Amino acid sequence: MDSAAYAQAVETVVKAAAAYYADGTSPMDDDTYDRLVRGIAAWEADHPDEVLPDSPTGKVAGGAVEGDVPHTVAMLSLDNVFSPEEFTAWTASLARRIGRDVTSFSVEPKLDGLAIAARYTRGRLRQLITRGDGTAGEDVSHAIGTIEGLPHVLAEPVTVEVRGEVLMTTDQFEHANEVRTAHGGQPFANPRGAAAGSLRAKERAYTVPMTFFGYGMLPLPGTETVLAEQLGELAHSDLMAQTAAYGLNTTAATAVPGVTADTVEQVLARVTEIAALRAQLPFGIDGVVIKADLAADQRAAGSGSRAPRWAIAYKLPAVEKITRLLDVEWNVGRTGIIAPRAVLEPVTIDGATITYATLHNPGDITRRDLRLGDHVMVHRAGDVIPRVEAPVAHLRTGDEQPIVFPDVCPRCGAGIDTSEQRWRCENGRNCHLVAALSYAAGRDQLDIEGLGATRVIQLVDAGLVTDLADLFALTREQLLGLERMGETSTDNLLAAINQAKNQPLSRVLCALGVRGTGRSMSRRIARHFATMDNIRAADAETMQQVEGIGTEKAPSIVAELAELAPLIDKLAAAGVNMTEPGATPPAPAESDADGTSAPAEAVNGPLAGMTVVVTGAMTGALEKLSRNQMNELIERAGGRSSSSVSKKTSLVVAGEGAGSKRTKAEDLGIRLAAPDEFATLIADFLN
Numbered sequence: 001m002d003s004a005a006y007a008q009a010v011e012t013v014v015k016a017a018a019a020y021y022a023d024g025t026s027p028m029d030d031d032t033y034d035r036l037v038r039g040i041a042a043w044e045a046d047h048p049d050e051v052l053p054d055s056p057t058g059k060v061a062g063g064a065v066e067g068d069v070p071h072t073v074a075m076l077s078l079d080n081v082f083s084p085e086e087f088t089a090w091t092a093s094l095a096r097r098i099g100r101d102v103t104s105f106s107v108e109p110k111l112d113g114l115a116i117a118a119r120y121t122r123g124r125l126r127q128l129i130t131r132g133d134g135t136a137g138e139d140v141s142h143a144i145g146t147i148e149g150l151p152h153v154l155a156e157p158v159t160v161e162v163r164g165e166v167l168m169t170t171d172q173f174e175h176a177n178e179v180r181t182a183h184g185g186q187p188f189a190n191p192r193g194a195a196a197g198s199l200r201a202k203e204r205a206y207t208v209p210m211t212f213f214g215y216g217m218l219p220l221p222g223t224e225t226v227l228a229e230q231l232g233e234l235a236h237s238d239l240m241a242q243t244a245a246y247g248l249n250t251t252a253a254t255a256v257p258g259v260t261a262d263t264v265e266q267v268l269a270r271v272t273e274i275a276a277l278r279a280q281l282p283f284g285i286d287g288v289v290i291k292a293d294l295a296a297d298q299r300a301a302g303s304g305s306r307a308p309r310w311a312i313a314y315k316l317p318a319v320e321k322i323t324r325l326l327d328v329e330w331n332v333g334r335t336g337i338i339a340p341r342a343v344l345e346p347v348t349i350d351g352a353t354i355t356y357a358t359l360h361n362p363g364d365i366t367r368r369d370l371r372l373g374d375h376v377m378v379h380r381a382g383d384v385i386p387r388v389e390a391p392v393a394h395l396r397t398g399d400e401q402p403i404v405f406p407d408v409c410p411r412c413g414a415g416i417d418t419s420e421q422r423w424r425c426e427n428g429r430n431c432h433l434v435a436a437l438s439y440a441a442g443r444d445q446l447d448i449e450g451l452g453a454t455r456v457i458q459l460v461d462a463g464l465v466t467d468l469a470d471l472f473a474l475t476r477e478q479l480l481g482l483e484r485m486g487e488t489s490t491d492n493l494l495a496a497i498n499q500a501k502n503q504p505l506s507r508v509l510c511a512l513g514v515r516g517t518g519r520s521m522s523r524r525i526a527r528h529f530a531t532m533d534n535i536r537a538a539d540a541e542t543m544q545q546v547e548g549i550g551t552e553k554a555p556s557i558v559a560e561l562a563e564l565a566p567l568i569d570k571l572a573a574a575g576v577n578m579t580e581p582g583a584t585p586p587a588p589a590e591s592d593a594d595g596t597s598a599p600a601e602a603v604n605g606p607l608a609g610m611t612v613v614v615t616g617a618m619t620g621a622l623e624k625l626s627r628n629q630m631n632e633l634i635e636r637a638g639g640r641s642s643s644s645v646s647k648k649t650s651l652v653v654a655g656e657g658a659g660s661k662r663t664k665a666e667d668l669g670i671r672l673a674a675p676d677e678f679a680t681l682i683a684d685f686l687n
């Protein structure tokens, strides 16, 4: 970064923060924002004399927000830690500052919404104020009545200020977008943005519910002396119990209630627990907040201008990123459910590259007003399937296109039952069979004339065929018994089926519909092995001798063929040809001393003779390549791709985030290459 880039980054960040806090329409996801801020902070550390007055560092809300209602006590942000080590170091510095170890911590989820102060006078909710710049906020009392967990009247007639987070639960967010788009508005990109936008909006034709969670309580000028003193002395955990007793919502009512912990180890164990529960929570959290529980410790620690010194946010990895929606695929499940799936511009979330995300059902697409080409907020937490949360509608250019819904089943061509939320192929569980048979009968496979989708559906419905081989057992009587089947068409169909028995092996193989074996691959396999018996005898290693079959495809083809064994036997018994005309079976594979077979074709290329392992995130020219595409690339360049590092590995391409494989390669002294270096090495084979 140079000073011009620094100034640019400051401007970008301040603009984003202003949009983020004002109405939740930042053009950036938090991860991108946080990276920029870290870059700014790093540059400022090296150039302390050139810090711009507008810089977001050290300021509540990045200095991008103002307010006109003064806070009685500053409403601050929180400092962050990202690892157990950083947390331990923080507790040590806190202990040094206050001259003693902290022996009681409170540990709470860090709710991902916006901070709010709710002022109660004699038990009645009077005023809502945003955090603003920390010293003064904005009056948003118009939102009273739309926030669950923030009652109009408390259980006791006390005068207090309750502080906490306003957020939208997942359900509230879905509802908000539905109502909003129904009123012709643009959907919100995520629950946090939706809460920010809804809280500040006045005079809308509709209201959308939000939820409040309290995490602090303090006296106001009118608070009774006894209560004021008591609030100043209570441990945070007791304060929370009191907050709940007044009838306010707190995390106590959730799967991740605030708890106290005596030691750093206990805190860290709780952080792990909360992180594990994160994906299942009905609201977003972006970390865990740890506070010195005792009031005396808090007082001794004091606060800085941006954050208190007695509390820290243990940040969890970002689970949301903005990327582009490139396409929508419609996949038919085993039961005939037709589910849309988003094809995304690849994006890395918490170390995993995401290219697909679920879109649930067609109604969701409509409710969210998603369009092709949209920027979308993608959410992925833990092992849960990534989902498209919503479009980032304020980034639209006008070139976005409507998403086209299928009007027939994309697999078998039958009608679609759209009476339920989840669409279903009218063939239900038979969809797969109908599709499989129609495909097998197709021109490029067994080429059975007269056996189109409609006829296949008829045969399946009548229970005459339950698999591909049953076709060859159909009798004249059975066919004549079907509607719209005259003598001529019956005889023609029987003749066509009989003819199909003589198709070459490549077409029979293709007709089986094994994943990864389309027309040309089926031809290659059939030519390589010459007979079905040879194909079935091949293990994954042998299968890789076929050009274009790599480490990922080979085992899945072998496994699927094994599953199909009974069907293949049945087809052979019915007299279906199982050899490839003109092909000669391969000579027994050459094996080197430790059993690795040599590549079938002696290839020239920069990777000839090399076994290459790819790990971590690819960047630069390789950024868009899936792991499989990387492996194919390696194979094109003459090498073998492998998924695990061993003595036999010649080269490990290690990108950012590479973990154990990189370590192992270093241990074994195997050559490492960064993605860019590797891209240069195989430059001729890219595309």
Ligand SMILES: NC(=O)c1ccc[n+]([C@@H]2O[C@H](COP(=O)([O-])OP(=O)(O)OC[C@H]3O[C@@H](n4cnc5c(N)ncnc54)[C@H](O)[C@@H]3O)[C@@H](O)[C@H]2O)c1
Pocket: 016, 017, 018, 020, 021, 026, 027, 028, 029, 030, 031, 033, 034, 060, 061, 062, 076, 077, 078, 108, 109, 110, 111, 112, 113, 114, 115, 116, 131, 164, 165, 215, 289, 313
């Ligand atoms: N995408 C963007 O453009 C953009 C812009 C600005 C800020 N941000 C995000 O916001 C973050 C900074 O925001 P911030 O200043 O609000 O700080 P923060 O969100 O990192 O932490 C402080 C806030 O945590 C909240 N909080 C949640 N649970 C709490 C609990 N149990 N106890 C106490 N506080 C709790 C409070 O609202 C408090 O104000 C950044 O790290 C960034 O990710 C994003």
Ligand SMILES: [Zn+2]
Pocket: 332, 336, 409, 410, 411, 412, 413, 414, 425, 426, 427, 428, 431, 432
């Ligand atoms: Zn179907």
